[in-house]
Amino acid sequence: MNTGTVKVYDLGHARAGDKGNTSNISVTAYDDRAWKILCAQLTPKRVLKAFAGIAKGPVTRYELPKLKALNFVIENALGGGVTVSLAQDMHGKSLSFLMLDIELDG
Amino acid sequence: MAIHKSTIRVGTGAGFSDDRIEPAVDLAERGKLDYLVFECLAERTIARENLTRLKDPERGYTPYLVERFQAVLPACVKNGVRIVTNMGAANPLGAARAVRREAKALGIADLPVAVVTGDDVADIVRNNPQLPLMENGAPVESLLPRMASANVYLGADVIREGLATGAPVVMTGRVSDPSLFLGTMLHGLGWRYDDYAKLAVGTLAGHLMECAAQVTGGCFIDPGKKDCDDPVNIGFPYADVTADGSLTLGKLDDSGGRLDVMTCTEQILYEMHDPTSYITPDCILDITGVDFKQESKNRVIATGAKARPRTPTYKVVVGYHDGYIGEGEVGYAGPNALARAKLAEKIVRERLQKRGFTYPEIRVDYIGMSSLHGMGTGRTEPYEVRLRIAARSPDRKAALAVGFEVRTLHVNGPSGGGGGSNGIREVLAVKSILIPRHMVKTAVTVEGTL
Structure with a gap:
């Protein structure tokens, strides 16, 4: 047993944006401790696993330490792109909460 | 000054x-x-x-x-x-x-x-069909017959x-x-x-x-x-x-x-x-x-x-006609709702097939369960499920058939299906190209008297 799990939801806040068939989702840590956990554990691999049913990837992670924010660029994630997608949420606005639902080690 | x-x-x-x-x-x-x-x-x-x-x-x-x-x-x-x-x-x-x-x-x-x-650079794009699309590198030429707009930022x-x-x-x-x-x-x-x-x-x-x-x-x-x-x-x-x-x-x-x-x-x-x-x-x-x-x-x-x-370049968004999306929805609630929605999906798929329609892509959503984040794993069945079926086709008739077959569930489908809706829309898709700045000529004119 580890010390328990924590959701990204409890560590930071998120926003999703779209460009063509690519979704970008930022995760901003609430504090320094959360920032360390996110940097260590919220890897592109972990994110792609959570988005497996939705996105093909690849996933690129950019770090912005001054803002305590990670920016994930998730390619092939929006059903071909906003203008042609068959999805109701063609912009992928709701995907920020799929990111926040990811469980990490506390 | x-x-x-x-x-x-x-x-x-x-x-x-x-x-x-x-x-x-x-x-x-x-x-x-x-x-x-x-x-x-x-x-x-x-x-x-x-x-x-x-x-x-x-x-x-x-x-x-x-x-x-x-x-x-x-x-x-x-x-x-x-x-x-x-x-x-x-x-x-x-x-x-x-x-x-x-x-x-x-x-x-x-x-x-x-x-x-x-x-508006539609004419410039038409005269330069070799320009490669940013998305896949293919020349813009293939989109020209269906092009609806081309504008630089x-x-x-x-x-x-x-x-x-x-x-x-x-x-x-x-x-x-x-x-x-x-x-x-x-x-x-x-x-x-x-x-x-x-x-x-x-x-x-x-x-x-x-x-x-x-x-x-x-x-x-x-x-x-x-x-x-x-x-x-x-x-x-x-x-x-x-x-x-x-x-x-x-x-x-x-x-x-x-x-x-x-x-x-x-x-x-x-x-x-x-x-x-x-x-x-x-x-x-x-x-x-x-x-x-x-x-x-x-x-x-x-x-x-x-x-x-x-x-040294401007980005151009090329808008073009890209067929149709047809869709239909119907809701189920209470005991066995998901199973009834799934049967409805099966009926629609088989009827579309029987009528000879095929689609490059069909999407099925169980709204309330999987429409936004996919099916996931271990998700519990909700009290209500709204079935949505959407498909794309270059053929307007095929796209219309999707909503039609969902609509006919109204009297032919599984028990307790309610609140149906259906529709079709024309798809205007976009792709991008880059063009050298010198090709673009802008102008400012004033309407009215200064």
Whole structure:
């Protein structure tokens, strides 16, 4: 047993944006401790696993330490792109909460 | 000779074509603004408006143009607030004329409007079929027979040129969103178009403000976790920018929403990929050094933006016809709801197949369960499930059949299916190309008497 799990939801806040068939989702840590956990554990691999049913990837992670924010660029994630997608949420606005639902080690 | 100010205040009037009207009026009335910028063009809007213009040569501008100007013109004229907007869409000249008619109806006999043209490069694209698509490298040639529009994202220089005419309103088609804002600073603060330290500040300001309420509490609230004041009346942002390049974002004190380091941090990364290289027609912005500091309630200071010189090309969005999407929905609730929805799906699929229709892509959603984040694992069955089936086809008949077969479940389908709906829409897709700047010829003309 580890010390328990924590959701990204409890560590930071998120926003999703779209460009063509690519979704970008930022995760901003609430504090320094959360920032360390996110940097260590919220890897592109972990994110792609959570988005497996939705996105093909690849996933690129950019770090912005001054803002305590990670920016994930998730390619092939929006059903071909906003203008042609068959999805109701063609912009992928709701995907920020799929990111926040990811469980990490506390 | 132009007289430049040491500080200007620029407000956002709209963050998308269907945005609320009254926050702009509030800013125009009591915001002490110099400029009010309305960003109203999504990627495919111009393609759609080109189709409108084909039917009516007077139209082809953004649908809410008249309502917006009717609402804000009185306060803007009274307070000397100049308006910059891309509401011209596929017909900036037609938009300018519509604005002038509306002004006249409001008692402003001759409202000069500067019109920026040259973003429409459909002819240039037709004459250069070899240009490669950014998405897949294939030549643009294959899209030409289905092309509905081709427009470059112009930069802040054309906004400066429009403002330099002295007209109270600058009307454009496609201009990059941050450039609409940066242009007011080039003009109002006398910034040079090669002073990249300043272009960085103005581009950052534009990027933070272009989606209006998204930096002042919109797309932010999560009740009990991240709340804000008066979410019914969220105020739109303004920026105070000084000639030497300081930037403070604000919103009016008794407007709703919030403006703080959290809202700014979410918005700075919105639609951002590599944070060292946000490419606009004006510069390549690097936000990795940006810091936000709360100055007071509703005011945030942003520092640390950097920029590299602009690229030698303009980005072109090509809009083209890409077939149809047909869809249908029906809801089930109570015991065995999911199983009934799944049977309904099976029936529709088999009937479409039996009728000889095939589709390059069919999507099935169980709304309430899997429509937004997919089926996941271990998800419990909800009390209600709404089945949605959508499919694309180049053939209108095949697309129509999807909704038809969902509709016929009304009397032929599983038990207890209710609240059906169905429809079809024409798809206007977009792809991008880059073209050398020298190919693009812009012009600024003025409608009315200065």
